[in-house]
Amino acid sequence: xxxxxxxxxxxxxxxxxxxxxxxxxxxxxxxxxxxxxxxxxxxxxxxxxxxxxxxxxxxxxxxxxxxxxxxxxxxxxxxxxxxxxxxxxxxxxxxxxxxxxxxxxxxxxxxxxxxxxxxxxxxxxxxxxxxxxxxxxxxxxxxxxxxxxxxxxxxxxxxxxxxxxxxxxxxxxxxxxxxxxxxxxxxxxxxxxxxxxxxxxxxxxxxxxxxxxxxxxxxxxxxxxxxxxxxxxxxxxxxxxxxxxxxxxxxxxxxxxxxxxxxxxxxxxxxxxxxxxxxxxxxxxxxxxxxxxxxxxxxxxxxxxxxxxxxxxxxxxxxxxxxxxxxxxxxxxxxxxxxxxxxxxxxxxxxxxxxxxxxxxxxxxxxxxxxxxxxxxxxxxxxxxxxxxxxxxxxxxxxxxxxxxxxxxxxxxxxxxxxxxxxxxxxxxxxxxxxxxxxxxxxxxxxxxxxxxxxxxxxxxxxxxxxxxxxxxxxxxxxxxxxxxxxxxxxxxxxxxxx
Amino acid sequence: xxxxxxxxxxxxxxxxxxxxxxxxxxxxxxxxxxxxxxxxxxxxxxxxxxxxxxxxxxxxxxxxxxxxxxxxxxxxxxxxxxxxxxxxxxxxxxxxxxxxxxxxxxxxxxxxxxxxxxxxxxxxxxxxxxxxxxxxxxxxxxxxxxxxxxxxxxxxxxxxxxxxxxxxxxxxxxxxxxxxxxxxxxxxxxxxxxxxxxxxxxxxxxxxxxxxxxxxxxxxxxxxxxxxxxxxxxxxxxxxxxxxxxxxxxxxxxxxxxxxxxxxxxxxxxxxxxxxxxxxxxxxxxxxxxxxxxxxxxxxxxxxxxxxxxxx
Numbered sequence: 001x002x003x004x005x006x007x008x009x010x011x012x013x014x015x016x017x018x019x020x021x022x023x024x025x026x027x028x029x030x031x032x033x034x035x036x037x038x039x040x041x042x043x044x045x046x047x048x049x050x051x052x053x054x055x056x057x058x059x060x061x062x063x064x065x066x067x068x069x070x071x072x073x074x075x076x077x078x079x080x081x082x083x084x085x086x087x088x089x090x091x092x093x094x095x096x097x098x099x100x101x102x103x104x105x106x107x108x109x110x111x112x113x114x115x116x117x118x119x120x121x122x123x124x125x126x127x128x129x130x131x132x133x134x135x136x137x138x139x140x141x142x143x144x145x146x147x148x149x150x151x152x153x154x155x156x157x158x159x160x161x162x163x164x165x166x167x168x169x170x171x172x173x174x175x176x177x178x179x180x181x182x183x184x185x186x187x188x189x190x191x192x193x194x195x196x197x198x199x200x201x202x203x204x205x206x207x208x209x210x211x212x213x214x215x216x217x218x219x220x221x222x223x224x225x226x227x228x229x230x231x232x233x234x235x236x237x238x239x240x241x242x243x244x245x246x247x248x249x250x251x252x253x254x255x256x257x258x259x260x261x262x263x264x265x266x267x268x269x270x271x272x273x274x275x276x277x278x279x280x281x282x283x284x285x286x287x288x289x290x291x292x293x294x295x296x297x298x299x300x301x302x303x304x305x306x307x308x309x310x311x312x313x314x315x316x317x318x319x320x321x322x323x324x325x326x327x328x329x330x331x332x333x334x335x336x337x338x339x340x341x342x343x344x345x346x347x348x349x350x351x352x353x354x355x356x357x358x359x360x361x362x363x364x365x366x367x368x369x370x371x372x373x374x375x376x377x378x379x380x381x382x383x384x385x386x387x388x389x390x391x392x393x394x395x396x397x398x399x400x401x402x403x404x405x406x407x408x409x410x411x412x413x414x415x416x417x418x419x420x421x422x423x424x425x426x427x428x429x430x431x432x433x434x435x436x437x438x439x440x441x442x443x444x445x446x447x448x449x450x451x452x453x454x455x456x457x458x459x460x461x462x463x464x465x466x467x468x469x470x471x472x473x474x475x476x477x478x479x480x481x482x483x484x485x486x487x488x489x490x491x492x493x494x495x496x497x498x499x
Numbered sequence: 500x501x502x503x504x505x506x507x508x509x510x511x512x513x514x515x516x517x518x519x520x521x522x523x524x525x526x527x528x529x530x531x532x533x534x535x536x537x538x539x540x541x542x543x544x545x546x547x548x549x550x551x552x553x554x555x556x557x558x559x560x561x562x563x564x565x566x567x568x569x570x571x572x573x574x575x576x577x578x579x580x581x582x583x584x585x586x587x588x589x590x591x592x593x594x595x596x597x598x599x600x601x602x603x604x605x606x607x608x609x610x611x612x613x614x615x616x617x618x619x620x621x622x623x624x625x626x627x628x629x630x631x632x633x634x635x636x637x638x639x640x641x642x643x644x645x646x647x648x649x650x651x652x653x654x655x656x657x658x659x660x661x662x663x664x665x666x667x668x669x670x671x672x673x674x675x676x677x678x679x680x681x682x683x684x685x686x687x688x689x690x691x692x693x694x695x696x697x698x699x700x701x702x703x704x705x706x707x708x709x710x711x712x713x714x715x716x717x718x719x720x721x722x723x724x725x726x727x728x729x730x731x732x733x734x735x736x737x738x739x740x741x742x743x744x745x746x747x748x749x750x751x752x753x754x755x756x757x758x759x760x761x762x763x764x765x766x767x768x769x770x771x772x773x774x775x776x777x778x779x780x781x782x783x784x785x786x787x788x789x790x791x792x793x794x795x796x797x798x799x800x801x802x803x804x805x806x807x808x809x810x811x
Contacts, residue, residue, distance in 0.1 A: 044537040044564070051550065138689035182568050185677050187601060187653035187809075189568060196575050196605060200567020265686055319689065320705045321682045328682070329537050335701075336543055338776035343707050406565040407572060446679070453676050454648070454692060 004351045016057040024064030025366045032072020035213040036400015038085035039069040039326040055337045062330045064363035071367050074111040082213040087305040089435045090273040094297025104379050109238040110298045112371030118303030119364035121255035122310025133263045134318035145447040147468035151475045152271050155278030156433040161291045166429045174437020185449050197409035206401040206410040210417025211431045213397040217390045218422045236375035250280045250296045258304030262311020269308040270439035276304030317341050528559040532588040534573030536566045544618045545589035547773040551764035570594030571604050578606035582748035591741050600801045601655040608797040613790045614743040615761035619782030620699040621715035621738040625708040627688045635711040635731050642671035649673040650684040650693035658697040661737040663807045668733035701778040758786040
């Protein structure tokens with residue numbers, strides 16, 4: 001494949017393609033930063049433009065939007081405590097506290113570099129291991145998916161600061177919210193109370209916008225914080241190398257988790273970021289600082305969500321099966337351009353693949369530029385008078401909630417979720433577990449029920465799958481570890497007192 | 500003075516109003532609703548078609564995707580729009596003729612003015628390449644031993660009904676595992692968990708699946724070697740179609756105008772080329788023929804669903 005590199009670069013080095021990458025990255029970053037409007041909306045808005053573009057330019061435009069919109073979500077997560085996209089919900093946990101301490105410039109620096117690293121990490125995997133990873137992806141069946149989601153749910157404990165019980169309750173709320181709407185297994189709609197707009201269920205975006213953006217606005221309007229806020233630094237600062245070096249392990253681990261989850265079916269980017277966050281916290285020496293503005297929290301979430309991009313492209317390009325909502329829209333555009341992703345593409349048109357890889361490389365690297373230049377403007381948002389900022393957030397969130405599906409009920413749901421969110425804040429229930437529950441609920445249920453049909457209704461047959469067993473065992477260890485650790489420590493102390 | 504002003508206002512209103520009534524349709528943007536997500540199976544032909552309409556009608560066409568619940572959310576929304584010719588829909592067979600029977604939708608066959616049929620796709624019985632099944636007979640033999648697992652979209656979908664029809668005709672049973680969509684089904688097939696899926700020709704091409712039979716009255720150009728269901732003993736025909744609809748009550752002169760535009764659109768070289776690139780089949784049916792066809796389909800699919808025991 002590499003012998004095509006010079007000709008591919010030649011083909012891509014046109015004004016149209018370069019402009020597409022630049023415009024796509026700017027646009028994607030911007031839309032990603034707007035609360036509610038995520039990757040899919042950004043791609044849909046750009047879709048009609050691709051009809052009149054050449055194929056390489058169209059692919060370049062979409063890939064850059066894809067990468068930068070995922071990155072863009074972190075900007076609003078850090079600056080205004082509202083994730084721009086569901087994938088950045090975990091970034092809020094440490095990004096916003098850091099910005100609140102006046103270090104928004106560093107927070108953006110951590111997020112940007114981590115995003116670029118995660119994106120490039122997954123790109124390397126995509127280039128060298130796509131066919132192998134795709135094979136893993138198809139053999140990761142319903143039972144294995146079920147086991148993985150059981151494992152993923154353990155991260156609820158890690159993101160629930162304070163009360164674990166409240167976190168688990170919030171997680172269950174999320175799981176219940178995911179049951180509303182069409183039931184794939186029967187084709188019927190459930191729990192929609194005869195409101196036809198609810199037959200499609202709650203959209204994750206509208207719940208997210210409500211819980212984070214609206215509740216933030218309502219909370220600030222209702223409760224006056226008298227604390228003196230530090231004047232936020234504007235701009236963009238990358239922490240010095242030693243700071244990064246001591247967090248290298250977190251960066252690598254989270255990028256690997258993101259890439260891997262991206263390859264697998266059904267789990268998705270949102271869950272990937274929370275798993276990466278949970279795992280980072282579990283193994284970190286700085287565990288106690290998580291949730292108070294620890295850079296590792298930002299690194300884990302942002303490197304994982306950008307690593308999902310390369311991971312999700314593995315089944316998309318290698319098999320023609322989109323890995324997530326964003327890649328599904330891209331698939332449609334590729335088909336219109338007469339490019340059919342899949343096994344044949346790898347064999348017959350390697351130059352198209354290679355072109356996509358080269359484009360992805362630039363789409364990731366350009367994020368540094370967007371972050372560095374854009375941050376000058378973004379961070380100034382924090383110096384706006386608060387009523388103005390909040391009004392803007394409210395307006396954009398309303399539009400975002402509506403734009404996802406064009407369904408007016410989503411707006412009402414978002415506002416209602418905002419009111420509930422204020423209440424949850426007052427009683428200190430963490431919001432992130434609700435998002436985890438909602439992001440995983442549907443696949444959790446479907447993989448279980450599909451697995452039950454496959455196994456002829458015998459749940460114990462789930463344990464015939466060795467990979468699933470391994471994952472479930474790991475779950476058990478992770479859940480029990482704090483208790484075991486305490487036991488060991490206590491015995492150690494007892495021995496000391498005896499000795 | 501006030502009276503004079505009011506009168507003047509009324510007069511002005513009448514003039515303007517009169518002018519609108521006689522103005523040439525379309526005089527403002529037209530909204531085309533597609534009830535599935537952007538880039539998907541309905542969206543691709545729908546958007547290609549809208550591009551042509553935009554040129555022919557010389558106005559802006561705004562495509563909106565209103566998704567969810569088998570397209571019924573979008574269709575319900577469209578059925579409640581003002582029937583003024585500025586709100587139209589590009590919808591497939593399932594949303595318009597099976598979903599109303601399965602769900603209690605607020606709309607029925609009476610809620611639409613069918614304008615034309617634009618595209619069609621026959622269903623194929625497909626298996627994965629390494630499944631060990633090379634002919635339709637292999638599939639039936641294996642099913643007789645028991646243990647053929649098939650996958651498709653949620654119950655009540657066209658592929659679900661089609662596999663039930665195949666099983667019924669050949670007196671076998673398939674285990675049906677509902678998936679969210681074809682992408683998930685293919686993943687299960689490549690992983691060996693699902694053995695057979697009934698889907699459109701584009702999937703066979705995209706995912707390198709082996710088509711064993713076509714559920715149509717004649718063989719297709721894309722797979723000329725694949726026998727029809729009738730050649731294999733039982734005539735079973737199932738195909739998806741995509742039509743262009745207006746809400747019921749849309750004035751007949753507007754329908755005529757749209758009908759003419761539709762006929763022109765499907766013949767445009769750019770449309771033909773675009774559809775070919777996306778591996779989709781154009782199938783045009785003019786208004787009168789389509790209206791009759793649509794009413795028949797609505798009735799027949801209701802009967803099929805009842806026969807399959809999916810609805811009471």
